[in-house]
Amino acid sequence: MTQLKGKNILVTGGAGFIGFHLTKKLTELGANVTIYDNLSSGKLENIKDNPKATFTKGDILDLKKLLALPKFDVIYHLAAQVVVPYSMENPTEDFETNARGTLNVLEKARKDKARLxxxxxxxVYGNPTKLPTPEEYGFHPFSCYGLSKVVGEEYAQIYTLQYGLEITILRFANVYGSRCHGVINDFMDKLQKNPDKLEIIGTGQQARDFVHVSDLAEALVLAAGENAVGKTFNLGFGKTTKIIDLANMMLKILKLTNKTKVTTTNVSWQGDINTIWFDITKAKKELNWTPKIRIEDHLQTLIAERKML
Ligand SMILES: NC(=O)c1ccc[n+]([C@@H]2O[C@H](COP(=O)([O-])OP(=O)(O)OC[C@H]3O[C@@H](n4cnc5c(N)ncnc54)[C@H](O)[C@@H]3O)[C@@H](O)[C@H]2O)c1
Incomplete structure (x- = not known):
């Protein structure tokens, strides 16, 4: 197991969905965790529920403030603008946060000689023609968000090459779990408001690789190990689920099959991807990580958490 006990760890974006779960796990492992977040999409509640972590409110675009933070051994860089349609409407803002912001965090890592x-x-894969998609499929972004993540990855590679920084790049599929945002949350919101109808944005034939946040947090911890330095990993479940099937699974759990009228807009948002299905062979072999939670088994828990059953 990766030894993080006693390590000083910075989590940018630690007030967000994934940051919350990661921070909790790191403090449980005995790490000294600092969350750095501007709370643009992160929540104070996530900070309050992680009392063992220290919180500094700040923006990754504020390089001066970032560099003035204490020295860290490990930095998890999660802070980002995460919404694809928003990136298409606000490409310069998306670029600032995800590209320049990542460069600033790399500068902090360079100053501290921290593991990143x-x-x-x-x-970053766009609409892959190879499914399941392995890491070496490479960059084919299809949205401004995808491109800004590519830029972040490319800067990370240069910092490894030129400054010898120890970096691991993790490409996440669709992450879900308690406190999540995204399609599952969206469907629950809609059905809670009105169980008579459910509108799916797009054709419903889009498919996603859903990975549970607790499996992901485990991989994030393993990624701090020596054997992950200089490597890039796909983190998904290694299976793909059509959005229409996801909707039907949820309706079945809620006993709403044949009661809720499901419609599709047929037109999706700009930059939407058709199918995400990760090849996770590399993470299994080299990170020694295997995701355990299947979405079909976990949906019931998520729906119950919302008190919808
Ligand atoms: N959730 C997913 O399915 C998914 C999939 C692929 C990649 N990712 C990546 O994982 C990371 C975490 O995503 P998440 O789902 O937890 O999203 P989130 O929106 O819940 O968390 C992002 C956090 O970053 C913070 N933040 C944004 N801009 C900032 C800035 N300029 N300075 C400081 N903090 C800032 C937000 O306040 C928020 O707390 C992101 O980098 C995202 O791109 C997530």
Missing amino acids: IFASSAA
């Missing part, structure tokens, strides 16, 4: 773990995304 960077949260990238399936969006």
Whole structure:
């Protein structure tokens, strides 16, 4: 097991969905964790529920403030603008946060000689023609968000090459779990408001690789190990689920099959991807990580947490 006990760890974006779960795990392992977050999409509640972590409110675009933080051994860089349609409407803002912001965090890592773990995304693959998609498929972004993550990855590679920084790049598939945002949360919101109808944005035939946040947090811890230095990993479940099937699974759990009218807009948002399905062979072999939670088994828990059953 990766030894993080007593290590000083910075988690940018630690007030967000994934940051919350990661921070909790790191403090349980005995690490001294500092969350650095501007709370643009992160929540104070996530900070309050992680009392063992120290919180500094700040922006990754504020290089001076970032560099003035104490010295860290490990940095998890999760802070980002995470919404694909928003990136298409606000490409310069997306670029600032995800590209320049990542460069600033790399500068902090360079100053501290810290180990860096960077949260990238399936969006760097765009609409892959190879499924399941392995890491070496390479960059084919299809949205401004995907491109800004590519830029972050490319800067990380240069910092490894030129400054010898120890970096691991993790490309996440669709992460879900308690406190999540995204399609599952969206469907629960809609059905809670009105169980008579459910509108799916797009054709419903889009498919996603859903990985549970507790499996992901385990991989994030393993990624701080020596054997992950200089490597890039896909983190997904290694299976793909159509959005229409996801909707039907949820309706079945809620006993709403044949009661809720499901419609599709047929037109999706700009930059939307058709199918995400990760090849996770490399993470299994080299990180020694195997995701355990299947979405079909976990949906019931998520729905119950919302008190919808
Ligand atoms: N959730 C997913 O399915 C998914 C999939 C692929 C990649 N990712 C990546 O994982 C990371 C975490 O995503 P998440 O789902 O937890 O999103 P999130 O929106 O819940 O968390 C992002 C956090 O970053 C903070 N933040 C944003 N801009 C900032 C800035 N300029 N300075 C400081 N803090 C800032 C937000 O306040 C928020 O707390 C992101 O890098 C995202 O791109 C997530």
